[in-house]
Amino acid sequence: MKTIAKKEFKELMREKTFILAIIIQLFIASFSTFLVIGLTSFYDPSTLGNVEMEGTSIAVVGTENDELFKILQESNIRTNLYYDFQPAYTDFYDRKIDAIIVTPVGSSGGTDLLNVDIYLPKSEIKATVVSLQLKEPLEKYEQSVRDIRTQRLPGYTPIEFNVIKRGLKTTSTYFEFIYVALLPLLVFTPAFISGGLIVDFITEEYERKTMELLLVSPASMIEIVSGKAFLATLIVPFQSFVWMLLLSINRVSINNSLQILLLVTIVAFILVMASTIISVLFRDRGVAQLLYSLILIFLFMSSYLFTNSPMNLVTRLSIESIGTLESWAWIGIYLLTGIFLYLAMIMTVKQDPNNI
Amino acid sequence: MMAGWFTIAKWELLRSKLKFDIRSMIMLTLSLILVIIASYAASQTGMSMNQKIYLAAVSQPEVQPIIETDQRFDYVLVDRYTDSNYYEYNADVAIIGNNVYLGDTRKAASAGDALENTFKTYRELVLTAYNDVNNSHPVWITVHDLERPQDFQLAGAEETAENIKRGANTTVYPGNIPGAEGYTGRSGSVKTGSSTISPEEIAALDEMQGRAFFEKQTIATPSNFSPPIPFTAILYAFLFIFPIYFISQFYSTSLMDERTNKKGELVLAAPLTGRDVVIGKTVPYLLITMIIQTAITIYILGIPSTFADIERIFLVLAAIFPVVLLFFALSFYSAILSRSFKELTFASVFLSVIISGYLFFPAMFANIHAISSISPITLIVRLIENEAVLTNTYLFSTLPFYFVAISVYTFGTFIFREEDLFTQKAISGKIVDCFEIFLSYPYGSVFLLSIIFIPFVYMAQLMLIVMLFNLPLAYSIIAMILLSAMAEELVKSIGIYTLFKRKIADITLRNAIKYSILSGAGFFVGEKAVAFLTLAPIASSAFGSVMTMGTLLLIPLFLHITTVLISSLVMYKRGTHYYLVSVVLATLFHSIYNIVILRGLFF
Numbered sequence: 032m033k034t035i036a037k038k039e040f041k042e043l044m045r046e047k048t049f050i051l052a053i054i055i056q057l058f059i060a061s062f063s064t065f066l067v068i069g070l071t072s073f074y075d076p077s078t079l080g081n082v083e084m085e086g087t088s089i090a091v092v093g094t095e096n097d098e099l100f101k102i103l104q105e106s107n108i109r110t111n112l113y114y115d116f117q118p119a120y121t122d123f124y125d126r127k128i129d130a131i132i133v134t135p136v137g138s139s140g141g142t143d144l145l146n147v148d149i150y151l152p153k154s155e156i157k158a159t160v161v162s163l164q165l166k167e168p169l170e171k172y173e174q175s176v177r178d179i180r181t182q183r184l185p186g187y188t189p190i191e192f193n194v195i196k197r198g199l200k201t202t203s204t205y206f207e208f209i210y211v212a213l214l215p216l217l218v219f220t221p222a223f224i225s226g227g228l229i230v231d232f233i234t235e236e237y238e239r240k241t242m243e244l245l246l247v248s249p250a251s252m253i254e255i256v257s258g259k260a261f262l263a264t265l266i267v268p269f270q271s272f273v274w275m276l277l278l279s280i281n282r283v284s285i286n287n288s289l290q291i292l293l294l295v296t297i298v299a300f301i302l303v304m305a306s307t308i309i310s311v312l313f314r315d316r317g318v319a320q321l322l323y324s325l326i327l328i329f330l331f332m333s334s335y336l337f338t339n340s341p342m343n344l345v346t347r348l349s350i351e352s353i354g355t356l357e358s359w360a361w362i363g364i365y366l367l368t369g370i371f372l373y374l375a376m377i378m379t380v381k382q383d384p385n386n387i
Numbered sequence: 388m389m390a391g392w393f394t395i396a397k398w399e400l401l402r403s404k405l406k407f408d409i410r411s412m413i414m415l416t417l418s419l420i421l422v423i424i425a426s427y428a429a430s431q432t433g434m435s436m437n438q439k440i441y442l443a444a445v446s447q448p449e450v451q452p453i454i455e456t457d458q459r460f461d462y463v464l465v466d467r468y469t470d471s472n473y474y475e476y477n478a479d480v481a482i483i484g485n486n487v488y489l490g491d492t493r494k495a496a497s498a499g500d501a502l503e504n505t506f507k508t509y510r511e512l513v514l515t516a517y518n519d520v521n522n523s524h525p526v527w528i529t530v531h532d533l534e535r536p537q538d539f540q541l542a543g544a545e546e547t548a549e550n551i552k553r554g555a556n557t558t559v560y561p562g563n564i565p566g567a568e569g570y571t572g573r574s575g576s577v578k579t580g581s582s583t584i585s586p587e588e589i590a591a592l593d594e595m596q597g598r599a600f601f602e603k604q605t606i607a608t609p610s611n612f613s614p615p616i617p618f619t620a621i622l623y624a625f626l627f628i629f630p631i632y633f634i635s636q637f638y639s640t641s642l643m644d645e646r647t648n649k650k651g652e653l654v655l656a657a658p659l660t661g662r663d664v665v666i667g668k669t670v671p672y673l674l675i676t677m678i679i680q681t682a683i684t685i686y687i688l689g690i691p692s693t694f695a696d697i698e699r700i701f702l703v704l705a706a707i708f709p710v711v712l713l714f715f716a717l718s719f720y721s722a723i724l725s726r727s728f729k730e731l732t733f734a735s736v737f738l739s740v741i742i743s744g745y746l747f748f749p750a751m752f753a754n755i756h757a758i759s760s761i762s763p764i765t766l767i768v769r770l771i772e773n774e775a776v777l778t779n780t781y782l783f784s785t786l787p788f789y790f791v792a793i794s795v796y797t798f799g800t801f802i803f804r805e806e807d808l809f810t811q812k813a814i815s816g817k818i819v820d821c822f823e824i825f826l827s828y829p830y831g832s833v834f835l836l837s838i839i840f841i842p843f844v845y846m847a848q849l850m851l852i853v854m855l856f857n858l859p860l861a862y863s864i865i866a867m868i869l870l871s872a873m874a875e876e877l878v879k880s881i882g883i884y885t886l887f888k889r890k891i892a893d894i895t896l897r898n899a900i901k902y903s904i905l906s907g908a909g910f911f912v913g914e915k916a917v918a919f920l921t922l923a924p925i926a927s928s929a930f931g932s933v934m935t936m937g938t939l940l941l942i943p944l945f946l947h948i949t950t951v952l953i954s955s956l957v958m959y960k961r962g963t964h965y966y967l968v969s970v971v972l973a974t975l976f977h978s979i980y981n982i983v984i985l986r987g988l989f990f
Binding site for chain 1: 461608
């Protein structure tokens with residue numbers, strides 16, 4: 032079993048495929064940072080800073096007494112008041128202003144719907160910036176109208192809570208992106224790759240007709256397959272460890288890192304066992320890879336459905352949102368699943384009449 | 388001729404049918420059903436694995452239903468006193484009366500932010516339950532998109548781009564800014580009325596929320612109002628790319644099979660050319676992929692009822708076809724190069740990630756930034772949103788795909804022969820083989836080779852723009868200069884390297900100079916052609932200016948020849964072993980030149 036693992040390891044190193052695997056992961060990471068920066072600035076205008084805010088100015092078509100105009104003035108937006116749409120549009124076309132707001136006709140005390148028309152420049156990044164700036168004042172406006180009108184709703188009590196903020200400023204979007212999406216994705220990517228790797232390890236022997244040669248040697252089929260699976264699982268925690276190290280360098284603190292590594296290794300083992308069974312059963316690389324991918328997607332989608340799915344467990348462990356007993360119980364469940372699949376794998380290999 | 392590849396294609400279809408025996412078909416269908424069920428179930432949830440990541444301490448039972456609407460929160464119901472000591476038992480937030488107290492960690496700050504959103508969402512939920520829009524959702528926003536003259540410089544580089552526009556790139560900059568006559572016509576169509584589109588019933592609100600994911604948002608309440616982020620683009624990209632990825636897996640496996648089982652030797656021995664075999668093996672997979680893509684298009688656009696609908700479907704397919712072709716070309720080439728399945732898997736995953744990135748990220752900015760038009764997915768998004776796509780936009784985003792795919796296929800077919808397919812040759816050796824065969828053709832010369840490489844360099848540089856977009860401008864410009872110079876030097880000198888290495892030409896000083904002039908001139912000609920044809924749409928953005936650097940005068944011609952001369956002279960003096968060193972030297976020289984030229988503009 033050891034010799035088989037060694038042989039595969041040497042081949043991995045010789046073909047430099049491993050380096051390619053690392054580069055793929057680096058790519059995913061750099062794309063993810065692109066997303067972090069991109070999406071957080073999209074969702075949260077405050078991260079855009081004041082530079083962009085000052086760069087745009089907005090035309091308000093209405094009168095000085097308009098409630099919406101007053102709210103817009105109070106917020107950090109450069110507004111120009113126009114009494115008519117036509118001159119505003121001329122300035123918009125000449126790029127003197129970047130958006131036009133037409134204030135609603137009715138008043139808060141009235142009964143009609145209040146419609147705010149917003150004109151944004153098509154296909155321009157400024158449209159996004161302006162929308163982000165406007166969101167908060169518009170919500171304020173909605174709130175002020177609602178304060179008056181919701182009194183007419185029977186039995187409605189306003190839901191008002193005052194969140195007392197401390198000095199620390201962070202947005203949930205950013206925090207959750209790091210711990211809910213990025214960290215689990217990074218630590219599990221090596222496991223996903225290993226599941227695909229074992230398919231190649233095994234189907235290659237069949238297609239090259241070298242499995243017979245291996246079987247002539249004193250190694251049994253189970254030893255051969257286990258050796259390959261052992262290697263595929265073993266390389267996972269090392270890669271995940273490097274990812275966690277990289278994240279720590281970027282000042283993302285991760286709690287319970289040993290427990291996370293253990294969990295990642297167990298999940299890698301589960302995936303490797305599943306795709307070993309598939310490869311031994313189907314022998315064709317294309318079919319086996321497709322089947323493995325489908326099962327991976329299935330498992331991934333299923334993890335949305337319950338608390339303490341492997342991804343969720345990593346998140347909760349890393350930010351200490353889970354008790355010791357609960358986390359070990361779930362790791363135990365996954366370990367049992369792994370052992371069960373290992374037994375299933377041995378059964379599959381033994382029952383396959385072509386192998387022995 | 389015709390029959391040759393046709394026979395191979397028929398075999399290929401038969402073979403792949405054999406591969407899918409009943410057992411694997413059952414398993415595949417079963418797992419596909421599982422995937423669909425799980426995806427459906429997942430889509431009913433919040434689509435995030437953020438269950439119970441925060442802990443809230445609550446003292447009033449009436450807050451409980453609010454907290455329960457958000458799966459991110461786990462809560463404990465305690466008495467008021469215990470609640471005030473929330474940090475002792477690791478709770479992130481404590482809700483006491485109408486006040487929410489936060490812990491002093493980042494997680495707690497984030498939990499506070501999350502909680503504010505929870506309250507907001509809950510408020511909307513409660514208000515929506517009242518069937519009285521005028522009082523529950525009194526404010527509505529109508530968003531209109533207005534065209535105005537394009538002017539899309541990157542923030543901070545506006546002045547530079549202005550300079551370039553006025554100076555160097557006057558020929559390239561599009562002059563078709565709509566004139567005043569269009570303006571008056573357009574202003575007439577703008578409605579200033581205020582309550583024309585207001586929805587009458589609460590049903591309209593539900594409907595609006597449901598389709599917000601698929602259609603561009605035009606009306607919303609302030610709480611639902613969100614900036615135009617084309618998430619749809621990502622969704623479409625996935626929908627179209629996934630099948631391509633899987634089928635190209637089968638395609639490359641089939642090619643690899645031929646190589647490992649040596650079945651291919653029989654095929655090659657039959658009176659068929661390598662080209663016939665390649666076409667025959669490719670066409671079935673290409674057809675199947677296009678059928679699937681047609682099905683996806685019809686699924687998105689609906690069954691066509693008018694002629695315009697049919698035309699739209701064809702246009703979408705025309706945009707996706709070059710993408711499919713490129714995926715296939717790269718899988719074909721990597722199937723020829725790789726020595727084992729593992730290598731093939733990694734190579735194809737690697738290439739897919741890169742192409743997906745190239746397709747994906749610019750498309751995210753569809754409707755926002757002009758740079759997005761480098762991705763054919765943007766074309767598809769526009770078509771789906773029922774916007775017109777101009778012919779030159781189509782050419783701009785798809786021509787590089789066509790060129791690269793066809794050249795990769797041509798080079799791959801060159802080495803589709805016994806000695807490259809069935810021997811354990813080094814990968815670099817096989818690559819050099821392609822060029823050797825090309826250069827030994829009567830018309831093959833380093834001049835032409837440099838021109839052929841232009842689309843490759845062009846795509847690599849566009850990819851770099853995407854990759855470097857998120858760096859600070861100054862850094863990204865420097866990285867861009869270095870890496871694009873590297874790409875250019877590499878392709879200009881590879882032909883000369885092949886000539887010297889494979890002893891097609893003698894390593895003399897005269898040859899070193901002659902081929903440098905040819906290669907440099909070829910690159911210059913090709914570059915100008917590309918700049919003229921396709922760069923127009925982004926020439927005025929700061930990145931575009933780096934790529935077309937110095938449309939001015941003949942200095943670039945001189946530069947291209949000089950830098951490639953550096954590499955060829957190093958090889959002449961030191962031998963071909965020093966190839967990489969020579970490229971690095973040439974790159975440095977090239978970058979220094981570019982930095983000197985750009986210095987006045989950026990720093």
